[in-house]
Structure formats: C-alpha cells, structure tokens
Amino acid sequence: MIKAIVTDIEGTTSSLAFVKDVLFPYARANLEGFVRNQQHLPAVKSILADTSAVVGANLDTEQAIAQLLAWSDADQKITPLKSLQGLIWEAGYQQGAFQGHIYADAATKLKAWHAQGLALYVYSSGSVQAQQLLFAHTPFGDLTPLFSGYFDTHIGGKRDPASYLHISAELAIPAQQVLFLSDIKEELDAAKTAGLQTVWLVRDAQPEPHAEHRQVASFDALV
C-alpha cells in the first residue's frame, strides 16, 4: 500500500534537455547583465559578498562577475552561483522567457494521484527553489499545490541509501509505503536498499532485461 510518492525531475517528470539546453544556457547568457543591473538588490549584494567570501578576497562587482562566469563555465555547484542562477531563472519564468517542461503524462498522473489523496514529494539535485519555480510555471498551470514537500541534496546525495531513509523519516511514513520514481538506476538501487518501492522511467531508452526495478515508458503505465 503506497502512501507517498517521491519523484525525480530530470528525465522523469521533465526532459533532460529542458535543464541542459534551456535553463543553464539562459542563466549563463543573462548572468553578466543581471548582476550589473540588479547589483543593488539585497539578494544580489549577498551573492556578491558570498562570492568574495568563497574566494577569500574582496572582489569588486566586475571581478565577482568574472568569478561567477568561471564557475558557471566549469559547471561548478558553488552556493553563490546556484543562488544567482535561481534568481535569473525566477526572472526568466516571470517574464515568460520559458516555461517549466513537464511531460503531459506526468502532469495528468500527478494531478490524479493528488486527487486520490496520495502525498507527493520531489527529490532532485536541483535546488528546492529551482524545483518550485519549474512546477509553478508549466504549460499545465501552477502544479506546486500538488506537492507536500521538496527535497534537494541538502538531505544527501541521490545515490546514497541514507538519503532515502532520511526522506521516509521526514515523511513519517514507513519506507516500504513510499514509491520513488527516477530515470537513473543507481538512484533506484539506493532507494530500494533503503526499503522504498521503485519504478524506473525509461522514456527514450530501451528497457533493461533482468532489472531489479519495474520499468515504464511513461506515467501512463503507473496505476
């Protein structure tokens, strides 16, 4: 008896291409202009101060921009860069520069599960802020009311069984009554080790023979 469903985003509810080809390039292209234009906002001031603190030097705005661009180009997950990307994405969503991608089958099924009283959660390596922005601005409307909570890597890595134990403890639901959905085998293995139920979304890939996880091509196959 499943009481809660925890879903991954990239490759599961949403396309890998949206994050890789839309979100990150948008943040990279708008980084300089956003910081220069918004440098007097408290949130941007604090990102600039954090950038100086990480580097251990008192950077001026242009030096901080150069550092943030260098981290972005190296795909480094440094906190001030992640915070800045979140602000740039928020502005992009609000201006309608793009919408959060979600597969129609995922949107339909998430709504149905919510209506049935299942508790829905997100667990993604993107920040909780980025997760909420994506689900708040989709072609199917604001889907954030469907979710009871969001987890990112603050709870632990997605390939570490302990993370799934922490999540089921936070949900106060026994692990075997929690279903985890993902497109990555190693994440599913970790969840299964922790005692969760698992389903593997193999949207564009060929199903694997002898897999230890139930495989489906879309949310439509989930009852």
Ligand SMILES: [Mg+2]
């Ligand atoms: Mg994924």
